[in-house]
Amino acid sequence: MDTAHLIVGRAAVYFVAICGIWGLLACVLPSLPRDGRYYGTLLIGEGLLILQFALGLGLVFAGRLPPDLLHFAYGGLATLVLPLVYSWSRGREASSPLPTALAALFIAGLAIRAFTTSAAGLGGLFGPIPP
Secondary structure (H helix, E strand, O other): OHHHHHHHHHHHHHHHHHHHHHHHHHHHOOOOOOOHHHHHHHHHHHHHHHHHHHHHHHHHHOOOOOOOOHHHHHHHHHHHHHHHHHHHHHOOOOOOOHHHHHHHHHHHHHHHHHHHOOOOOOHHHHOOOOO
């Protein structure tokens, strides 16, 4: 389960970072989609974050705690930010991807920080996957 948590964590970091960059570019380049395709992709990213959270809970129940308990704050917050920002931005008149793009980049930062508080460390984000 450690390896699955690591792989999904990596995927989540890269995926939400790409979503954030896409959203920022969609604000300045009208040719990029800013409709359901963008928000559907964000939903996939949120699914990755929820899966990551569930795998983390499985590790906790198996007795495998991270070396720094702040890891839980980063993981929990990363899971909550996007739904909160999306619901807040839906109430606005202009449908701009900017709030969710900034939220996605913030989540990528939280996830990178979560790696630094994990047993794998920052090398877990870029290094080889252990067997």
